[in-house]
Amino acid sequence: MFGIEEEAVSRSRLDAYAGGGGRTIDTAPMYADGLGEEVIGRWLADQRPAVPREDWQIISKVCHPEDGRSRVRPDVIRAEVAGSLRRLRTDYLDAVLLHRDDPDVPVNAITDTLLELHDRGTVRQLGVSNWSAGRLADFADAVAPLKPIASYQFSLAVPTGPIWPDTRHVTADVLEVVVERGLCLQGWTALARGWFAGRNPDDRTGIDRKLLLLFDTPANRAAREVVFSIARKRDVAPIAVALSWMLSASLDVHAVLAPRSAEQLRECFGGLEFTLTSAEWAELSRAAGVTSVPGPASERVRG
Template sequence: MQQRQLGQHGPVVSALGLGCMGMSDFYGGRDDAESIATLHAALEQGVTLIDTADMYGPHTNEELVGRAIAGHRERVFLATKFGVVRSADPHARAVNGRPEYVRAAVEGSLKRLNVDTIDLYYQHRIDPDVPVEDTVGAMAELVSAGKVRYLGLSEASPDTLRRAHAIHPITALQMEYSLWSRDAEQAMLATCRELGVGFVAYSPLGRGFLTGAIRSPEDFADDDFRRHNPRFMGDNFRHNLTLVDKVRALAEQKGVRPAQLALAWVLAQGDDIVPIFGTKRRQYLQDNLGALEVSLSAQELTEINSVFSPEAVAGARYGEAGMRTVGR
């Protein structure tokens, strides 16, 4: 397994990580036995970075990951997140960054994961009503107490990252980044590199769209959140599908799968970037790990970028409410 360092002074982890959200939530259907088998297969292949969050399920994904890593803790670099609060309304979200919430949230995650220490603890979304200095100050207390090893932020703005990093070193910034989500290139990647903060790219396969397997909105289960995502709706879907078909053609020319090409593109954007792809099936795990063997020339990267330029994508990456929570 290839490895990469998270930030200038951070830990070394597998070059590809496994995101576990879809095993329990958002993408329709669940098969805990297959998900646990997939997690075990990932560990066998040398994947060390395992990513979850308390809001996935909610809570059930951390419990699932906890069962899967039991007896394998020494092989896992475990990341989880706090700060997004869900209610009985499946579409409602609140954000909480108050220090007392931080202290309560970590205890819940430790219990569900059945571990003594979380390797990387992210603030999932920035609370606009709480200074980030207060939130990160409480997170730093968790490091001192031995409950957390490293701190991270997710979907923060460059200014917020600077302010947080001044309170306690931030090891990783997590943000959506893929061929069809290039917002990080505007300022976030440069800020991370300036500060020596690692960059973890989530949804590097465009929520599965870049695999080429999704051909119609009807491919989604009724409870799949992508049905309500602007990029997967109406004319946006049809337009974006033409882009995916072009990427699929490039992958066929190279003799690789579209998912492997998409992941290889993210890996090629810098050795300081660690993509975490999500899957709940062993079959797709093996396909995705094959991206580590795909090398893209400068000419190939130019060709891919010309097909899938940032301005070519139709639709926002979240609905209106979701977009208000990113870049804070």
């Protein structure tokens, strides 16, 4: 809601996040037509020098479609990166991701542009979102030895279709590329639109009900039951259980979260502190029917 809600409210959210140890912010020029990045930029500037820029990981995503039309072009990449730098009041971005893919654009045209920005020092890490496994592999090979980010919808719950047009959930073939090439996996909608935060798809008043219904399947209901059962037994929030499952996978995986309250934020941080046993992790995977995600390497894991 940054750039839409009152700036004082956004600042209080950022203050709570930073106070809990948060140091990564995921944003994009298309959020509130750039106003979201302006709010973040002003807040970040006010943190200095007590919290220097180097302490933060700032990610921006570019080339979001406009009126259903692809904007994956070198000129758009350059222009949107420049705009993000200006709005965020920084000389560099820790990572830049493409919001979508355009299969008609050769991979090398995209990677050449991103590598140019990397070589200038304005972008430190590169990534793509919602690409097919084949295109992702080609991208990773083209930017090697850099370790790119692969960004997809990823959680214990698998949606029945795209959450937004041309978006993708992590599939077995994508995971194979991630594992083989040692990529960083960024999982957005990590709590399945609130599915694991207790939101009820039968509640017709929810603003995201149509999106939430994409997760309303027998397997996802079974997974949610196990999540809530473990949460009750271990006296933790269900959010912590669902996040621990995701973060405990044998992957370099990171969760993108959008808590709507201070309480949800605290529960999200709880996912970093809560530990699942390997048996609990396996029970959750079986309930959800998720078999391609590699499990934790040790008997007891840390989220």
